[in-house]
Amino acid sequence: MMLRHHQLATIPVLASALLATPAYAMQEDKFQLLHTIYQEKSLYRNILVVESEDGSYRCMKFGRLHARQTCIHLMQPQRLVLNYTKGLLAALYMAPAPRKVLIIGLGGGVLPMALHTLDAQLEIDTVELDPAVVKVARSHFRYQENAHVRTHVQDARVFVRQQQRRAAQYDVVLVDAFDRDYIPEHLLTREFLQQLHSLLTPNGVLAANTFAAGALARHEAATYQAVFGQLYQVELHGGNRILFARRDGLPPLSAVQHHAQAWEQRLALFGLSSADLLPRFSLQPQAVGVKVLTDQYSPSNLLLP
Known part of the structure; x- marks a missing residue:
């Protein structure tokens, strides 16, 4: 859905006001991982749990040369x-009163726990393909399920189809199923995003962790735009x-800012600050000249930067 004219007019004014604030680094914690404290080869990957020299930080990695999947202090x-x-949790700026959340990709479980x-x-329903990841999240990252926090060990596409048949709906969907070296291609297609769209409540929000640069970033944007506008x-x-989308079109940035202020005190517990995140919100430019990824055309791993 396209933004209305009054919404579009709001964006340059508010964006200018936000960018006029001091520059915030939004840097990740810097530390060196030196000690492997646990290793397990699952059916899908080599899972490592690595700690910093002083024992303050613990991270999950999929192979020694791979990026950190999850870290905790x-x-x-x-x-x-x-x-x-932190960026994925900013979805709450567009969903002020969520009741039901779907998370695709568990990692160490920090998002459902937060x-x-x-x-x-x-x-909270979290879908994770690899049972070994779930086991390590429980044993080394303090992930705990209960009556409200549920883990579904299965392919996310299968789970989403099942939820469609049950007419389930979610206020927030967080997609975090990729890493720098591999993408489940069937989770990055127009058809899958259409399925996720059908699970969203009328004001439901989808947030996806994607690439910021390279050929794949343009294809990702084109695919999400083909479904969500x-x-x-x-x-x-x-x-x-x-990337942030809403089922029935984006709210103006003024509404995002208003809801961010309402969440500010509660999200500060996790190290989030609207002063860090709001200046980074902008409209994703329209992707042109690239093909939408589909079930028939999905060369995502060939497009990795």
């Missing part, structure tokens, strides 16, 4: 360490870009 476990997790801390009555983007240090 052991003395401050509620604080979000990686920028992309959401559960925010609201213990929030219904206009998008907001938040670019983060480290090569991550969070």
Whole structure:
């Protein structure tokens, strides 16, 4: 859905006001991972749990040369360490009163745990293909399920189809199923995003962790735009870009700012600040000259930067 003229007029004014604020670094914690404390080869990947020399930080990695999937500060476990997790939680700026959340990709479970801390009555479904990842999240990253926090060990596409048949709906969907070296191609197609669109409530929000540069970034944008229309983007240090969509069209940035202020005190617990994130919100430029990724055309891994 296209933005209305009064919404479009709001964007340059508010964006200018936000960018006039002091520059915020939004840097991730800097630390060197030296000690492997656990390793497991699952059916899908080599899972490593690595700690910093002083024992303050613990991270999950998929192979020694891969990027960090999840990190926690052991003395401050509620604080979000990686920028992309903070960016994904900014979906709450567009969903002021969520009741049900779907998370695709578990990692160490920091996102469902953060959401559960925010609201213990929030219904959270997390889908993870690899049972070994779930086991390591429980044993090394303090991930805990209960009546409101549920883990579904299966392919996300299968789970989404099942939820469609049940007419399930979610206020927020967070997509975090990719890394720098591999993408499940069937989770980055127009058809899959159409399925996710059907699960959203009327004001439901989708936030996806994507690439900020390279050929794949343009194809990602084109594919999300083909389903949702206009998008907001938040670019983060480290090569991550969070795309935000809403089922029935984007709210104006003034509404995003208003809801961000309402969340400010509660999200500060996790190290989030609207002063960091709001200046990064902008409209995702329309992707032109690139093909939409579909179930018939999905060369995502060939497009990796």
